[in-house]
Each structure stands twice: as structure tokens, then as C-alpha cells.
Amino acid sequence: MMRFKPSVLTLALFAAGVSMYSHGAEEAVTAKSADEAVKSQDAKAEDQAIEVIQVTGIRRSLQESQATKMANSSVVEAISAEDIGKLPDVSIAESLARLPGVAAQRLDGRANVISIRGLGPDFTTATLNGREQATVNDNRGVEFDQYPSELLNQVVVYKTPDATLMTQSIGGTVDMQTIRPLAHGQQTFVVGARGEYNDLGALNSDSTDKGYRFNFSYVDQFLDDTLGVAVGYARMSSPNQEERWQAWGYPELDYNANNPKVLGGAKPFVRSSELQRDGVLAVLEYQPNDKFHSLLDLYYSKFDDQQLLRGIEIPGQWGAGWGNSGITANKSTDGLVTEGTINDAAVVVRNDVNTREADALSVGWNNQYQINDSWTVEADIALSRANRTDIGMESYSGTGRGNGNGATDTLGFVYDGDGRYQFSHNLDYADAALIKLGGPFSWGNPVGPDSQDGFINKPEIDDEIKSMRLAAEYMIDAGAIRNITFGLNYTERDKSKMDQGFYLTLKDYPAMITVPSQYLLAPTSLDFFGMGDMLSYDSLAFYNDGHYIETSADSVDLSRATNSWKVYEEVTTAFVKLDLDTSIGDMPLTGNFGLQAVDTDQSSDGTVASVEDGKVVKTPISAGDSYLEWLPSMNLSLEVAEDQVVRLAAARTLTRARMDKMNANVNFSYNANPSDGVNWTGGGGNPELRPWLARQYDISYENYFADQGYFAIAAFYKDLENYVFNQNSDFNFGELFPDVPGNPIGNISQPQNGNGGYVRGVEATVQLDFGYFAQPLEGLGMYLSGTYNESEVKETADSEPSTLPGLSEKTFNATLYYENSGFEARISSRYRSDFLGEVTKISLQRENVNIMAETVVDAQIGYDFSESGIDALYGLSVLFQVNNLTNEPFISYFGDDKRFVRDYQNYGRNFMLGANYKF
Structure with missing residues (x-):
């Protein structure tokens, strides 16, 4: 540990309130040692006649986070709860996004996944109490909105690893930590409630713009403070x-020599959702003596998201000849048609529904036993399980079945300057006699001509991680090496995706039908882009009542046949770490040297699919690989002056490949008479995909000039040994089909480990309590951080550089707060520049798109009546919060021209008013 000289207050806070895990080996301050530390500091305060002021709220949170950063041998950032059940923000991801080098991507208006040091969610590992978490998405990245912030005590981001970090990653590791009841040291009960309101109102009549949050936590100690219990x-x-504007794309309009680009088509809609989440936490801690410590923790969450999406899909230039008779351009500006008319236009009126049901379970049991003054042993077992079931339903209606049938409209459009368009129209799209159920376009023929009246996706994800760790620590009495830790960690992970999709055809086909009255709803307004009201109905109820014929998509669609997969991993890690405690002259030097040997056995079950006689034929396939990687690490901290430290770190790090790319699936086609001599072509996953590897180097300077004040600047360089690209390569189809005709060597496109590159950057952080400089400013403070990143990654040495997903060149965070005499106010802003983000596309698949820079501002104000002097109100606090105060949109775009907006999402502001009571 560092030989910093923190104040009495900081030491007491750190001992009593911070739950320090050593990457899953709980090295937290125990109940007795915490109590002794507090008593010792109280005694020192009395001896030194120092007045210890009770610090609460955001200042306590910042002090504890600073203490964690100071004490850790690795380069870390931390967020600590202001009180039990109260992290500084309404979600974990939003709190994380305020840390230097960390940026969040929003989903449906809420922070969802994060990037660390310019590396996206694929390069970030999340743990709960040091244990890797199963995930509900197609990959390994944790969606942080599934974890209630009210149940967490602290979150630590490890930017540099050591050998005892079993879940290291090239970007970083996020460890979410729950409370330790014995370290907490007192009986506490907290209950809180908040109401929530969205200022866009209920955009769909069957939705709500109001919600609520409720939480309680109970912490207690029994049996002479040897048994601790926490539940939440x-x-x-x-x-x-x-309000969502979505464009198909922007092709050229060939009407004169200039060839300006024009709207290819659009799918604007309004979305109303209600996210319901239940989280349960239980912790049982037992320490009957100074030698034995046992901790059992359980976390469970259930996550239900119901989304209603209603809008009108409008073919533009790409619809000429089937969706309309062409576009007349009235005005173009800088190569873009900014005013025009879509002639003889037909549209699709969409009443879509997305639902997601997901749950996650995490159970861990850790035991430590001190054999003697030199030896301590540890055993840890854990289970993490997650599953997800989605429904993504599309329901079509219009004026006639198939291309060229039914009433058409003349649609005018005007570019409004921010990437969206305003339309004018003539037809009444809310008229139930005009707009009827059925497919207006010839999009599919599952049971006959023009018979696709909708589509439904039903993917399911199951993920399970089982782990066991055995470790021992040997203390050394003298010398520069303080102790040696070594052990073995074993992990099994099974993840599968079952992707089902069905074409929907009305049972009344080929007729189009009027929406039955029992399903009709009040019209939905599309005034935000000028199309007035549209016909609205309960499409999911209509589907559930059996009005559609379902045709499995994987029987006729080759790509759908290879969307399902299973991936298995067995990872055995042997590790050793030497902790250093010495000095260079009169400068204390601490840190560690370590090594991991990581042995991996991976495999996948999948499908080989081809089309024969118009039908998809599927054959099972299994494949895999095994490998061994050596991962050395070093962390050194030199205290160059009192409370000033220079940190140096170097490591070889590993991030496992995306699980959805490790599947064994192959789809192919056979050409008996190819012009290039290649009979076989196809695409698929790669069960032999190796992990991303990097050699990384860090240097930082940290100056802790006050309990709640420090300055830090850091630089890092990550030398990527390889990267994963989709590449074409030779594939021996003769191994799959021994009797194949023609040349068995064909071409296949699949993810492969290609050339590497680098990511580098600098970070700076300033934390100030202005009361440190002038007493009248007591309680006023700020927290500022900024990061600059850049990268270069190439598929081959001669290829053009690729953009790294998740990398924003610049990120800035600022929080200004005032907290005094029970009153609290703060405003926070986070900025990230343009980046390549991952979003959902058709059939709930994922794709990378360009995301525009954004600045998100949140604010809150509150009062703690414990400071009021009114005994009856002691423990009561009230809080008012506004998320997305400036109503910042989320915008993605095509190519390099930001006028070519792909998606413009306007979320509005969310207001919350609530109260907490603690006793």
C-alpha cells in the first residue's frame, strides 16, 4: 500500500466505509479491524485536538473515491456511494461516464454500455465483487442499466491489471461492489422513493409518461459483531x-449533371417504453475470530422492457418504380436535395412492438483462513447466470396489397437543417376505412404473392459462468518483497443464442382487412415530422389472438439459418504476484510484479446451411481450438514527495473475442460453372478465433493535496498485437462434404485475427473543494476531467487504418456542486466526440454506425433534514433531479457528411422527485 499520510478523516472514512476487494479475493477491511481503525483515529484526533467534521453526500463520496485511488497499487478510478442506497447518479453507467477516460453510449435515452480509454464495450470486462458477470446481449459486454445503483456501495475501474485480476481486459475492468455489513459496523435501515416524469408526454395513447422508483436496504450485525447481514x-x-427520425440512406438523384444526393427512404416513428426492473441483494458475512472470514453474497435482477413503436415508412428515391413514380427536386444545396416532392407515393403504416424479458443471477461464496502469521489461504466459488427473451414484432398496414395497388399520395419534403425532414401530405393516415391491415409492398412471398403482412423475431440468449479460485498468500518479514500470492482459477462459460424469426401473413390473405374495433386505439400524432395522425392499434394483442399465419424465416432465408449458435469456454489461469515495499533513497516505492498463464479450450456448435430447390438445408457442425497465453504485469508507485506519487505500469493484456463471432456456423452456395473457377463461396463465424492481445504501458502523476482535492495526469500506450477483421480466406468444403463435386477449396468470409495497431492517449483530472482555499467557500467544489485518444489499426500492413468501435477522440466531464448545512445542489456535464457505436438493425442484429458528438447535462438539488435541528425529521432527505437537462439528441449518420443523418432520437427530459429516510 502507499505510504501516503492522509488525514484522520480520510483514514476513518476509508476504514469504515470503503469495501476494498482485491479482484474477487475480498481484502476488505474486516469489522474488527475497521472498528479498531476508527477508534484509533478518534484517539489520534483527541490527542491532537483535531475537530473531525462529519462529511456526507457528494463530498463523502468524493473523499472515499479518492482514498480508493490513493491506496490501490494499480491505476484505478472509483465511484463511492454518498450513503447506503445512493450512488451519485440514477444509474451506474452515468456515474461511470463521469470518470476520466470513460464514456457511455446511450440506448433509449439512458446510459447503457461504456468505453474505457477509447476502447468499446468489447474490450471492457465487468465484475460483481470481483467475479465476471454473464450478460444478456450477444457478446460479453455488460449492460449496466440492469444493475440498480441503489444496491451498490462502490464501483472501481481498473485501468491497469495485476496478476490477481482474473478478468483483465485491454480496455479495463469495472468491478461493482456491494456493501460489507461487518465493515459498515452499525445497524442501518434506508428506504427511498421517487416519482418520475418525461416531458415529451405519452406519445402513444396506450403508454405512460410517469414512473417511479422504490428501494430499501437493511444492514445489521449479530453475535457480538461476528455475523453481518445486508439485504436490499x-x-x-x-x-x-x-421522437425518432430514421433514414434508409441517401442515393444520388440523376436529374442533372450535378447528381445531388436525395433521401432514399425514411422510417420515422414515435416510441414509448416502460422499463421495469426489480433487483434483490443479500450479503451474509461471518468472522468469528481474526483467522477466519466467510462472505456469501447473492444478487438477482429481473428486467422487463415494453416498447411501442408507431410510424409511417416512406420509400423515397430507392422506392421509385414500386413505392412511387419518382422524386421531383425543387431545391438542392451543396449536393443535397433539400426540398422536393415524392409523386404517387405509397407508404407503410407501422404498429410495431418490442419486448425484452431478462434476468440475471449472481452467487458467490468466499472463504479466507489465516493459518499463521505467514500463511493465508483462500477459496472462492461463484455462479453467474443470465437469460433474455425478446419479441420484435412488425405489423404492416396501408391502402392496398403489394406494389402499385391502393390509393397514393403526393408528399412534399423540406430539409430542416439538423438532418431531419418535414413532410406534407394529403391522405388521412388515421382513417380506419382507408388504412387496412396487410402488406402494402411486395416485400416477401412466404405463402403466396405479396404475402408478408408483418414479421416477428424471437431471439433467446442463455449465458452461464461457473468459477472456482484457490489462492495462498505468504508474508515475508524482511526485504523488499512484502508478500507472495499465488493460485489457480478455473472458469467454465456456456453461451447460446436461439434466433427464431417468422413471416406473418393474415389468415384472411389475400384480402386486406379493417382493423377490428376491439384492437383500435386513439391515433398517434406524427406532427414532429409533419405527417399528422396515424392509425394505431394493439398489434401484439392482434397477433396473440391468432390472426396471422407464421412461416419460419430460416426455412427460406439462408442468413437466418445460421443466426443460432452455442459457444463453450474452459479457462484455467495459474497466477503468481510479488508485492513490493521498499524505498529509493527517502522515497517509498511500492507495487507488484506478476505473471499469469492462461490456458483456454474453446468450441462451438453451429450449422452448415445451403439452399437446395428453394429450401434451406441445415447440417450440424462443431469446431474449436485451444491455446496458452503468458501475461506478465508490473505496477510501481514511487512517492516522490509527501502525498505525491508517480505510477508506472506495464502489462501484456488479453480480451477474448466476441462470442457471436466465435460460432461454428457456415452458410454457402455452390456454382457448377463459375467464371473464376471457385465452385464454393460462403460466410460464417470462426470457432478458432484467438483473443485480442496488447502490450500496454502507463505513467501517471498524482498530487493529493487535500482530503477532497487532487490533481492527476496520465498517459498510456496500448500496442495491439492483433485485431479481429472480417476477411476472405480459403476454406476446404471437402472436410464438410467429402463427396463434393468440383474444386473443394472455396472462399469464405469470416472474422479472423489480422494485423494490429495502437491506441494511445492522455488523461487529466482535477478535484477541488474550494473551502480548502477560503473558509467562506466551504462546501463549494468541482470535479473536472478530460481525455484525448487516438488510434491506428490496420487489417494488413498495407491496408487503410480502420476506426475502432467506441473510440471518441475527446471526452470531457465537469461537475460543479455546493453542499452545506444539509443543502445540496449540483450540475454535471459529460461530452464525447464522434465515435463508432454499436446499434440494433433489422431483425435485432447489431451493426456499427457513426455516432455524432454529444453533451449530456444532468442536475439535482436536495436537502437533508438531519441538518435542520428538527428531531422528528432526522434521517429524512428530499431530492429533485433532471436527466438530460438540455434535451440532447442521440444522432447517427452515414459516411463523413453529418447532414446524412441515419437516426435522430429525441428523448426529452426526465424529472424525478423523491425522498430517502435513514435510521
Whole structure:
């Protein structure tokens, strides 16, 4: 540990309130040692006649986070709860996004996944109490909105690893930590409730713009403070509304020599969602003596998201000849048609529904036993399980079945300057006699001509991680090496995706039908882009009542046949770490040297699919690989002056490949008479995909000039040994089909380990309490951080550089707060520049798109009546919060021209008013 000389207050806070895990080996301050530390500091305060002021709220949170950063041998950032059940923000991801080098990507208006040091969610590992978490998405990245912030005590981001970090990653590791009841040291009960409101209103008549949050936590100690118990529950029903402009793309309009680009088509809609989440936490801690410590923790969450999406899909230039008779351009500006008319236009009126049901379970049991003054042994077992079931339903209606049938409209459009368009129209799209159920376009023929009246996706994800760790620590009495830690960690992970999709055809086909009255709803307004009201109905109820014929997509669609997969991993890690405690002259030097040997056995079950006689034929396939990687690490901290430290770190790090790219699936086609002599072509996953590897180097300077004040600047360089690209390569189809005709060597496109590159950057952080400089400014403070990143990654040495997903060149965070005499106010802003983000596309698949720079501002104000002097109100606090105060949109775009907006999402503001009571 560092030989910093923190104040009495900081030491007491750190001992009593911070739950320090050593990457899953709970090295937290125990109940007795915490109590002794506090008593010792109280005694020192009395001896030194120092007045220890009770610090609460954001200042306590910042002090504890600073203490964690100071004490850790690695380069870390931390967020600490202001009180039990109260992290500084309404979600974990939003709190994380305020840390230097960390940026969040929003989903449906809420922060969802994060990037660390310019590396996206694929390069970030998340743990709960040091244990890797199963995930509900197609990959390994944790969606942080599934974890209630009310049930967490602290979150630590490890930017540099050591050998005892079993879940290291090239970007970083995020460890979410729950409370330790014995370290907490007193009986506490907290209950809180908040109401929530979205200022866009209920955009769909069957939705709500109001929600609520409720939580309680109970912590207690029994049997002479040898048994500790903590339980917590958090319930959230959060509304979200969205006005969404979505474009198909921008092809050229060939009407004169200039060839300006024009809107290819659009799918604008309004979305109303209600996210319900229940989280439960239980911790049982037992320490009967100074030698034995046992900790059992359980976390469970259930996550239900119901989304209603209603809008009108409008073919533009790409619809000429089937969706309309062409576009007349009235005005173009700088190569873009900014005013025009879509002639003889047909549209699709869409009443879509997305639902997601997901749950996650995490159980861990850790035991430590001190054999003697030199030896301590540890055993840890854990289970993490997650599953997800989605429904993504599309329901079509219009004026006639198939291309060229039914009433058409003349649609005018005007570019409004921010990437969206305003339309004018003549038809009444809310008229139930005009707009009827059925497919207006010839998009599919599952049971006959023009018979696609909708589509439904039903993907399911199951993920399970089982782990066991055995470790021992040997203390050394003298010398520069303080102790040696070594052990073995074993992990099994099974993840599968079952992707089902069905074409929907009305049972009344080929007729189009009027929406039955029992399903009709009040019209939905599309005034935000000028199309007035549209016909609205309960499409999911209509589907559930059996009005559609379902045709499995994987029987006729080759790509759908290879969307399902299973991936298995067995990872055995042997590790050793030497902790250093010495000095260079009169400068203390601490840190560690370590090594991991990581042995991996991976495999996948998948499908080989081809089309024969118009039908998809599927054959099972299994494949895999095994490998061994050596990962050395070093962390050194030199205290160059009192409370000033220079840190140096170097490591070889590993991030496992995306699980959805490790599948064994192959789809192919056979050409008997190819012009290039290649009979076989196809695409698929790669079960032999190796992990991303990097050699990384860090240097930082940290100056801790006050309990709640420090300055830090850091630089890092990550030398990527390889990267994963989709590449074409030779594939021996003769191994799959021994009797194949023609040349068995064909071409296949699949993810492969290609050339590497680098990521580098600098970070700076300033934390100030202005009361340190002048007493009248007591309680006023700020927290500022900024990061600059750059990268270069190439598929081959001669290829052009690729953009790294998640990398924003610049990120800035600023928080200004005032906290005094129970009153608290703060405003926070986070900025990230343009980046390549991952979003959902058709059939709930994922794709990378360009995301525009954004600045998100949140604010809150509150009062703690414990400072009021009114005994009856002691423990009561009230809080008012506004998320997305400036109503910042989320915008993605095509190519380099930001006028070519792909998606413009307007979320509005969410207001929350609530109260907490603690006793």
C-alpha cells in the first residue's frame, strides 16, 4: 500500500466505509479491524485536538473515491456511494461516464454500455465483487442499466491489471461492489422513493409518461459483531418517450449533371417504453475470530422492457418504380436535395412492438483462513447466470396489397437543417376505412404473392459462468518483497443464442382487412415530422389472438439459418504476484510484479446451411481450438514527495473475442460453372478465433493535496498485437462434404485475427473543494476531467487504418456542486466526440454506425433534514433531479457528411422527485 499520510478523516472514512476487494479475493477491511481503525483515529484526533467534521453526500463520496485511488497499487478510478442506497447518479453507467477516460453510449435515452480509454464495450470486462458477470446481449459486454445503483456501495475501474485480476481486459475492468455489513459496523435501515416524469408526454395513447422508483436496504450485525447481514431491494418503473427520425440512406438523384444526393427512404416513428426492473441483494458475512472470514453474497435482477413503436415508412428515391413514380427536386444545396416532392407515393403504416424479458443471477461464496502469521489461504466459488427473451414484432398496414395497388399520395419534403425532414401530405393516415391491415409492398412471398403482412423475431440468449479460485498468500518479514500470492482459477462459460424469426401473413390473405374495433386505439400524432395522425392499434394483442399465419424465416432465408449458435469456454489461469515495499533513497516505492498463464479450450456448435430447390438445408457442425497465453504485469508507485506519487505500469493484456463471432456456423452456395473457377463461396463465424492481445504501458502523476482535492495526469500506450477483421480466406468444403463435386477449396468470409495497431492517449483530472482555499467557500467544489485518444489499426500492413468501435477522440466531464448545512445542489456535464457505436438493425442484429458528438447535462438539488435541528425529521432527505437537462439528441449518420443523418432520437427530459429516510 502507499505510504501516503492522509488525514484522520480520510483514514476513518476509508476504514469504515470503503469495501476494498482485491479482484474477487475480498481484502476488505474486516469489522474488527475497521472498528479498531476508527477508534484509533478518534484517539489520534483527541490527542491532537483535531475537530473531525462529519462529511456526507457528494463530498463523502468524493473523499472515499479518492482514498480508493490513493491506496490501490494499480491505476484505478472509483465511484463511492454518498450513503447506503445512493450512488451519485440514477444509474451506474452515468456515474461511470463521469470518470476520466470513460464514456457511455446511450440506448433509449439512458446510459447503457461504456468505453474505457477509447476502447468499446468489447474490450471492457465487468465484475460483481470481483467475479465476471454473464450478460444478456450477444457478446460479453455488460449492460449496466440492469444493475440498480441503489444496491451498490462502490464501483472501481481498473485501468491497469495485476496478476490477481482474473478478468483483465485491454480496455479495463469495472468491478461493482456491494456493501460489507461487518465493515459498515452499525445497524442501518434506508428506504427511498421517487416519482418520475418525461416531458415529451405519452406519445402513444396506450403508454405512460410517469414512473417511479422504490428501494430499501437493511444492514445489521449479530453475535457480538461476528455475523453481518445486508439485504436490499430496488424497484424501478421508468417511462421513456422518443421522437425518432430514421433514414434508409441517401442515393444520388440523376436529374442533372450535378447528381445531388436525395433521401432514399425514411422510417420515422414515435416510441414509448416502460422499463421495469426489480433487483434483490443479500450479503451474509461471518468472522468469528481474526483467522477466519466467510462472505456469501447473492444478487438477482429481473428486467422487463415494453416498447411501442408507431410510424409511417416512406420509400423515397430507392422506392421509385414500386413505392412511387419518382422524386421531383425543387431545391438542392451543396449536393443535397433539400426540398422536393415524392409523386404517387405509397407508404407503410407501422404498429410495431418490442419486448425484452431478462434476468440475471449472481452467487458467490468466499472463504479466507489465516493459518499463521505467514500463511493465508483462500477459496472462492461463484455462479453467474443470465437469460433474455425478446419479441420484435412488425405489423404492416396501408391502402392496398403489394406494389402499385391502393390509393397514393403526393408528399412534399423540406430539409430542416439538423438532418431531419418535414413532410406534407394529403391522405388521412388515421382513417380506419382507408388504412387496412396487410402488406402494402411486395416485400416477401412466404405463402403466396405479396404475402408478408408483418414479421416477428424471437431471439433467446442463455449465458452461464461457473468459477472456482484457490489462492495462498505468504508474508515475508524482511526485504523488499512484502508478500507472495499465488493460485489457480478455473472458469467454465456456456453461451447460446436461439434466433427464431417468422413471416406473418393474415389468415384472411389475400384480402386486406379493417382493423377490428376491439384492437383500435386513439391515433398517434406524427406532427414532429409533419405527417399528422396515424392509425394505431394493439398489434401484439392482434397477433396473440391468432390472426396471422407464421412461416419460419430460416426455412427460406439462408442468413437466418445460421443466426443460432452455442459457444463453450474452459479457462484455467495459474497466477503468481510479488508485492513490493521498499524505498529509493527517502522515497517509498511500492507495487507488484506478476505473471499469469492462461490456458483456454474453446468450441462451438453451429450449422452448415445451403439452399437446395428453394429450401434451406441445415447440417450440424462443431469446431474449436485451444491455446496458452503468458501475461506478465508490473505496477510501481514511487512517492516522490509527501502525498505525491508517480505510477508506472506495464502489462501484456488479453480480451477474448466476441462470442457471436466465435460460432461454428457456415452458410454457402455452390456454382457448377463459375467464371473464376471457385465452385464454393460462403460466410460464417470462426470457432478458432484467438483473443485480442496488447502490450500496454502507463505513467501517471498524482498530487493529493487535500482530503477532497487532487490533481492527476496520465498517459498510456496500448500496442495491439492483433485485431479481429472480417476477411476472405480459403476454406476446404471437402472436410464438410467429402463427396463434393468440383474444386473443394472455396472462399469464405469470416472474422479472423489480422494485423494490429495502437491506441494511445492522455488523461487529466482535477478535484477541488474550494473551502480548502477560503473558509467562506466551504462546501463549494468541482470535479473536472478530460481525455484525448487516438488510434491506428490496420487489417494488413498495407491496408487503410480502420476506426475502432467506441473510440471518441475527446471526452470531457465537469461537475460543479455546493453542499452545506444539509443543502445540496449540483450540475454535471459529460461530452464525447464522434465515435463508432454499436446499434440494433433489422431483425435485432447489431451493426456499427457513426455516432455524432454529444453533451449530456444532468442536475439535482436536495436537502437533508438531519441538518435542520428538527428531531422528528432526522434521517429524512428530499431530492429533485433532471436527466438530460438540455434535451440532447442521440444522432447517427452515414459516411463523413453529418447532414446524412441515419437516426435522430429525441428523448426529452426526465424529472424525478423523491425522498430517502435513514435510521
